[in-house]
Amino acid sequence: MLLIHCPYCREDREEEEFSYGGEAHIVRPLEPEALSDQEWGDYLFFRKNPRGIHHEMWYHQTGCRRYFYATRNTVSYEILETYMVGEKPQISAAEAGQ
Amino acid sequence: MKKYSGFSLFKNALSYHENWQKLWRSPKPKSDYDVIVVGGGGHGLATAYYLASVHGITNIAVIEKGYLGGGNTARNTTIIRSNYLWDEAAQLYELSLKLWEGLSQELNYNVMFSQRGVLNLGHNLQDMRDIERRVNANRLNGIDGEVVTPERIKQIAPLINISRDCRYPILGASWQPRGGTARHDAVAWGYARGADALGVDLIQETEVTGIRRKNGAVVGVETTQGFIGARKVACVTAGNSGVVAAMAGLRLPVESRPLQALVSEPVKPCLDTVVMSNAVHGYISQSDKGDLVIGAGVDGYNGYGQRGSFHVIEHTLQAICELFPAFSRVRMNRQWGGVVDTCPDACPIISKTSVDGLYFNCGWGTGGFKATPGSGYVFADTVANDHPHPLAAAFTVDRFNSGALIDEHGAAGVAH
Ligand SMILES: Cc1cc2nc3c(=O)[nH]c(=O)nc-3n(C[C@H](O)[C@H](O)[C@H](O)COP(=O)(O)OP(=O)(O)OC[C@H]3O[C@@H](n4cnc5c(N)ncnc54)[C@H](O)[C@@H]3O)c2cc1C
Ligand SMILES: [Zn+2]
Numbered sequence: 257m258l259l260i261h262c263p264y265c266r267e268d269r270e271e272e273e274f275s276y277g278g279e280a281h282i283v284r285p286l287e288p289e290a291l292s293d294q295e296w297g298d299y300l301f302f303r304k305n306p307r308g309i310h311h312e313m314w315y316h317q318t319g320c321r322r323y324f325y326a327t328r329n330t331v332s333y334e335i336l337e338t339y340m341v342g343e344k345p346q347i348s349a350a351e352a353g354q
Numbered sequence: 355m356k357k358y359s360g361f362s363l364f365k366n367a368l369s370y371h372e373n374w375q376k377l378w379r380s381p382k383p384k385s386d387y388d389v390i391v392v393g394g395g396g397h398g399l400a401t402a403y404y405l406a407s408v409h410g411i412t413n414i415a416v417i418e419k420g421y422l423g424g425g426n427t428a429r430n431t432t433i434i435r436s437n438y439l440w441d442e443a444a445q446l447y448e449l450s451l452k453l454w455e456g457l458s459q460e461l462n463y464n465v466m467f468s469q470r471g472v473l474n475l476g477h478n479l480q481d482m483r484d485i486e487r488r489v490n491a492n493r494l495n496g497i498d499g500e501v502v503t504p505e506r507i508k509q510i511a512p513l514i515n516i517s518r519d520c521r522y523p524i525l526g527a528s529w530q531p532r533g534g535t536a537r538h539d540a541v542a543w544g545y546a547r548g549a550d551a552l553g554v555d556l557i558q559e560t561e562v563t564g565i566r567r568k569n570g571a572v573v574g575v576e577t578t579q580g581f582i583g584a585r586k587v588a589c590v591t592a593g594n595s596g597v598v599a600a601m602a603g604l605r606l607p608v609e610s611r612p613l614q615a616l617v618s619e620p621v622k623p624c625l626d627t628v629v630m631s632n633a634v635h636g637y638i639s640q641s642d643k644g645d646l647v648i649g650a651g652v653d654g655y656n657g658y659g660q661r662g663s664f665h666v667i668e669h670t671l672q673a674i675c676e677l678f679p680a681f682s683r684v685r686m687n688r689q690w691g692g693v694v695d696t697c698p699d700a701c702p703i704i705s706k707t708s709v710d711g712l713y714f715n716c717g718w719g720t721g722g723f724k725a726t727p728g729s730g731y732v733f734a735d736t737v738a739n740d741h742p743h744p745l746a747a748a749f750t751v752d753r754f755n756s757g758a759l760i761d762e763h764g765a766a767g768v769a770h
Binding site for chain 1: 594596610658
C-alpha cells in the first residue's frame with residue numbers, strides 16, 4: 257500500500273483513494289488531424305516505462321478528485337515528490353543519479 | 355540427451371538416483387552466434403527450441419540475467435485456455451493449446467499438463483451476453499466451449515456458492531473443458547533440456563546491457579560477460595522489454611506492472627478445475643501438491659519491484675471467499691509478484707523492428723504462460739524467415755500506428 261501525498265489536500269492518504277494516470281507531461285497535439293499515423297500512434301500508445309525515476313499522473317479519486325503529478329521510483333516504489341498540475345518536477349532521473 | 359523412460363527410472367534407482375544426467379550443460383559463451391535469444395523464460399527457451407528443432411538453426415545462445423525460468427515463468431498461476439474473442443488471438447492461443455496437448459511427449463519431459471477445464475464466471479446480464487458472444491466466436495474458430503448454468507457450475511465445482519443472496523451472484527459461465535494448468539518450472543526446464551540437446555548454449559547469470567548496431571542492423575549484444583556477436587537478436591524479456599528496447603533506441607507500447615499471486619497451505623483435493631471471474635477480480639485452482647493457487651488483478655501503477663500493494667490481494671481474497679465460503683478458513687502460505695508487460699489492447703507484440711535483425715516478442719501481460727509453446731513456435735518462424743509467421747502477422751508493433759488493434763480486454767482483462 258503506497259502512502260501518497262496529495263498536493264491539493266496537503267495530506268498523506270492511502271493508495272486506495274487514488275487511481276493511476278500513467279506517464280505525465282505528455283502534451284496533447286494541438287492539431288491531431290495534421291499528425292501522421294506514426295505520430296498519432298506514438299502519442300496514444302507509446303510510453304517511456306522506465307526502470308527507475310518516473311514522472312506520472314495520479315488522480316485523487318475519493319478525495320478532492322483532482323489530478324496531480326508524482327515523481328516515483330518504479331523499482332523501490334518510493335515517491336520522491338508530488339506536485340500540482342502546471343508545476344514542474346524538482347527531481348529528474350539525472351539528478352537522482354540514473 | 356538421455357531419454358527418460360520407465361526403464362531409465364528403474365536403472366537409476368539401482369544407483370540411488372545419484373547418476374542422472376544434468377538437464378543441460380553450462381557452457382562459456384562463444385564469441386559469435388547466428389541467433390541470440392535474450393531472456394531465458396518459457397517463451398525465450400521455447401523460441402530457441404523451435405529455432406533448433408523446426409528450422410535447423412543450432413548456433414544459438416539464450417542469455418538470461420538470472421536463472422532459467424526465474425521470471426514470470428516461475429511466478430504465474432499456470433492457467434491455460436484458448437477461449438479468446440477475436441480470430442487472431444483465438445488462433446494463436448489455440449495453436450498453443452494444441453502444442454500443449456503433445457508437449458510432454460515431444461519434449462520427453464513431464465510438464466504435468468492437466469486439462470481440468472476452465473470456468474469463466476458471469477455475474478450480471480452484460481457478463482452473460484459477453485460470455486455467449488465469446489463462446490459462439492470460439493466455436494466458429496473450432497475451439498471447444500459451452501455456456502453453462504449455475505447448476506452445472508455447481509456440479510463441476512461443488513464448493514462454489516451459487517446462491518442468489520450474495521453481492522455478485524453467479525448467473526452462468528463459459529466452460530472450456532480442454533483448458534487447465536501445467537507445471538510452470540517443468541515447461542522452462544523441458545524446453546531448456548530439449549534446446550540444449552540440439553546444441554543451444556544456455557548462458558545464465560549474464561545480463562544483456564546493450565544492443566550493438568552497425569548501419570541500422572544488429573551485430574551483437576553487450577553483456578556482463580563482454581560483447582557477444584550475433585546476426586540476429588530475439589528479445590523475449592517480458593516485464594523488462596521496455597528497458598531492453600531502449601538499449602536499441604526503441605520505444606514500445608508496453609507498461610510494466612506488478613501482478614501478484616498467492617498460495618495457501620496444502621489441503622486435500624477439493625477443486626479439480628480452474629475458476630476465474632473478471633467481475634469480482636479473482637481466480638483459483640488447486641495444485642497437485644494441494645495448495646490453492648490464487649491470482650489477483652494487476653496493480654494500478656508501473657512497477658519493476660516484483661511486488662505490489664496489499665489491498666489488491668485483500669480485494670482478491672474477498673472475492674474468493676464470496677465464491678467459495680468454505681475457503682475463508684484456509685491459511686495463506688506465500689505471496690509474491692511478477693512484472694508483467696501490459697499492452698494497450700491486451701495482446702502481445704511479436705514483431706520485427708526498425709533495426710535489421712532485431713526482433714521482439716513481448717506484451718503478453720498477465721496471460722502469456724498459456725501461450726508459451728505457440729509463442730515460441732511462431733516467433734522462431736518469424737526470426738528464422740525474417741518474416742512474420744501467418745499467425746503472428748496481426749501482432750506486429752505497427753498495429754499501434756495503423757490502428758489495427760486486437761481488443762482482448764474482455765477475454766484477458768483480469769483473467770490470465
Ligand atoms: C502472478 C502472475 C500470474 C500469472 N498467471 C498467469 C496465468 O495463470 N496464465 C497465463 O497464461 N499467464 C499468467 N501470467 C503471465 C505469464 O507469467 C507471462 O506472460 C509469461 O510468463 C511471460 O513469459 P516469458 O518467458 O516471456 O517471461 P519471463 O519468465 O519473465 O522471462 C523473461 C526473462 O527475461 C530475463 N531478462 C530480462 N531482462 C534481461 C536482460 N537485460 N538480459 C538477460 N535476461 C533478461 C528475465 O530475467 C526473465 O527470466 C502470470 C504472471 C504473473 C506475474
Ligand atoms: Zn486531494
